[in-house]
Amino acid sequence: MSGAAGKEPRILVCFGTRPEAIKMFPVVHALRNRGGMDVRVAVTAQHRDLLDQVLEIGEIVPDVDLDLMRAGQTLDELSARILTSFGKVLDDLQPDRVLVHGDTLTTMMVTLSSYFRKIPVGHVEAGLRSGNIYSPWPEEVNRKVAGSVSDLHFAPTQGAADALLAENVPSSAIYVTGNTVIDALFATRAKVEANPELASGLDEVAVRFADKGLIAVTAHRRENFGEGMQAIADAIATLANRQDVAVIFPVHPNPNVRPVMEATMGGLGNVALLEPLDYPHFVRLMAMADLLLTDSGGVQEEGPSFGKPVLVMRDTTERPEGIEAGTAKLVGTDRDLIVREATRLLDDAQAYEAMARAHNPYGDGKASARIADAVAEAHGVA
Numbered sequence: 393m394s395g396a397a398g399k400e401p402r403i404l405v406c407f408g409t410r411p412e413a414i415k416m417f418p419v420v421h422a423l424r425n426r427g428g429m430d431v432r433v434a435v436t437a438q439h440r441d442l443l444d445q446v447l448e449i450g451e452i453v454p455d456v457d458l459d460l461m462r463a464g465q466t467l468d469e470l471s472a473r474i475l476t477s478f479g480k481v482l483d484d485l486q487p488d489r490v491l492v493h494g495d496t497l498t499t500m501m502v503t504l505s506s507y508f509r510k511i512p513v514g515h516v517e518a519g520l521r522s523g524n525i526y527s528p529w530p531e532e533v534n535r536k537v538a539g540s541v542s543d544l545h546f547a548p549t550q551g552a553a554d555a556l557l558a559e560n561v562p563s564s565a566i567y568v569t570g571n572t573v574i575d576a577l578f579a580t581r582a583k584v585e586a587n588p589e590l591a592s593g594l595d596e597v598a599v600r601f602a603d604k605g606l607i608a609v610t611a612h613r614r615e616n617f618g619e620g621m622q623a624i625a626d627a628i629a630t631l632a633n634r635q636d637v638a639v640i641f642p643v644h645p646n647p648n649v650r651p652v653m654e655a656t657m658g659g660l661g662n663v664a665l666l667e668p669l670d671y672p673h674f675v676r677l678m679a680m681a682d683l684l685l686t687d688s689g690g691v692q693e694e695g696p697s698f699g700k701p702v703l704v705m706r707d708t709t710e711r712p713e714g715i716e717a718g719t720a721k722l723v724g725t726d727r728d729l730i731v732r733e734a735t736r737l738l739d740d741a742q743a744y745e746a747m748a749r750a751h752n753p754y755g756d757g758k759a760s761a762r763i764a765d766a767v768a769e770a771h772g773v774a
């Protein structure tokens with residue numbers, strides 16, 4: 393499976409959203425460090441501003457930027473646009489392999505586009521399954537489609553590898569690598585330690601909330617839009633009524649999220665509703681916080697590295713390892729349950745200590761190097 397005679401195999405790494413960019417920038421660097429491959433990057437820019445923040449800190453200059461984000465576009469419109477635009481990129485670049493990540497519409501449509509041209513696909517963060525095609529929606533099906541086409545599956549954990557084996561993926565095609573988010577986290581933490589200026593934008597709010605129990609919040613999941621978001625907002629507002637608690641919440645720009653949070657919490661003195669933070673600032677926020685309240689996939693994986701309890705505002709998770717290790721807990725979008733569990737962690741030192749153990753079920757920071765080695769091997773690169 394090497395490239396055209398005498399040429400280095402061309403590997404095209406594709407992504408489009410903030411979490412994909414965070415988890416793929418270390419892979420791009422590892423492939424380039426490995427050598428012997430012509431590594432290119434194409435972005436759909438399914439998220440525009442959030443993606444650009446990561447490209448900058450991740451030091452990635454895309455070879456192709458399709459700039460496909462449009463306000464209010466439907467899943468059909470975005471899918472169609474990715475499929476037709478991406479086909480041209482593949483025809484133009486003629487890669488020997490495409491690498492996709494995770495479970496976005498970019499992942500699924502780039503995979504299909506590659507399949508139509510019989511270009512092999514490697515799937516990073518393969519094998520995550522909730523078992524429910526409507527939660528997370530549409531991610532569960534996005535990643536199943538990617539999994540059914542890929543010939544190299546980079547599973548972050550043994551559990552993810554087991555899910556692939558149960559779907560009859562041959563074990564020779566599965567690599568248990570760890571999750572590349574831990575590589576990104578370690579690299580960014582080191583950058584911030586070497587240059588604190590990179591994350592100094594939180595200094596003011598950190599001083600203001602210094603003597604309080606600090607809750608860091610993120611919320612953006614599509615299946616929580618509507619009642620779920622309102623319940624999350626009400627729960628946080630209730631928690632922030634306490635004088636000894638403060639909340640820092642970088643609010644996702646999605647129109648189903650921001651207006652709800654601003655209407656419910658805009659005037660509360662103990663709540664800082666911020667613009668989305670770039671990755672170095674968000675890493676600093678996770679380090680500062682006592683407790684993480686989130687519906688994000690990535691934050692569930694990052695939280696345990698900091699030894700911070702994570703309350704997961706979802707009914708199911710495809711990341712059971714944190715729950716099994718006791719560092720994360722599912723609380724759904726039940727207002728009272730969120731308030732009760734967060735209050736317990738804030739007030740009961742024993743309950744807090746039981747969850748606040750630094751633990752890395754998701755990786756050791758070397759996932760990208762393992763992926764680069766496997767790709768090189770698949771293409772006969774010495």
Ligand code: UDP
Binds near residue numbers: 573667689
């Ligand atoms: N993140 C960030 N800034 C923020 C909020 C989150 O850089 O203001 C990072 C976070 O550290 C994690 C990723 O974004 O790595 C998660 O993205 P998101 O929650 O949008 O998506 P998911 O992980 O649920 O797919």
